[in-house]
Amino acid sequence: MADIDSWPTGRLLSVAARLVEGRFYEFLASHGLTHAGLITLHHLAEGPLAQRRLAVLCRVTDQTMSRTIERLRRAGYVDKQVDGQDRRRVLVTITPAGSQVLALAYEAERESEHLMGAVDDYEQFRQQLVKLIKTV
């Protein structure tokens, strides 16, 4: 269907995202992990963070982050504890198991990137995406 050429850009982005992420499904499922959880672990690698801060970094609402963290906690990949300084806050920390699965994921991700040979100028393509996200 050549019809796809006339799709609005938002639709193109959405479908492309699903297809690319689908490539990763097997790895994630085999480690009891999800895509959202992986991003969260990535941001926690540098050190503990409050949930709200995590939500901002992941470009997600507080509510969505709350659920994602709860799942990671049940999987044993993060710990939660109330902040002593500000007891409204919950500090989230990555566990050794979390660091371990994160390292594995980095490797798998790098491999799957090579499947994107379809794009002519890969780096420029990425930069356009980054620019788009930053300006919106």
Place this chain on the structure above:
Amino acid sequence: MADIDSWPTGRLLSVAARLVEGRFYEFLASHGLTHAGLITLHHLAEGPLAQRRLAVLCRVTDQTMSRTIERLRRAGYVDKQVDGQDRRRVLVTITPAGSQVLALAYEAERESEHLMGAVDDYEQFRQQLVKLIKTV
């Protein structure tokens, strides 16, 4: 956060898609429509289709399409009827109300495209997305 530059491509696509589609939220909500429903109506504009065929065109599973169509039906934008030739099939037809809201959406979509001035070479960017989708 310059950190975003190092995100895997799948993540970039996903976030960009959400941001761009979010631009459209107000219009859709005001017409009791959703993004998935809009795509479905688009494919129905040419004539009735079986659900499975619709799912393929929209790059979605049968189950997802089933739900989307049911919602469109409740909103009065499509009709469903069993195919006389093959009673396993359900033929979906767009209603006059559906055609009308589709025309409105086309206009709104075209306007929102102009918000994408962030991308340097817009047409090339789109073509790369199309190519990526077609090869996966």
Place this chain on the structure above:
DNA sequence: CAGATTTGTTCAGCGGGCTGAGGATTCGCA
């Protein structure tokens, strides 16, 4: 200091992807 406001998180509920499983109908071949 008490009350109002702000801040951080969670609960409820919905749409939209997905997988897995199951029912109804049709098709194909012995």
Place this chain on the structure above:
DNA sequence: TGCGAATCCTCAGCCCGCTGAACAAATCTG
């Protein structure tokens, strides 16, 4: 003819976005 295989759709259940609303803790203000 008849039974198994393929086809089309739906139901159940999960994760991931979102909005709206509620709650506890901290902070601001009169």
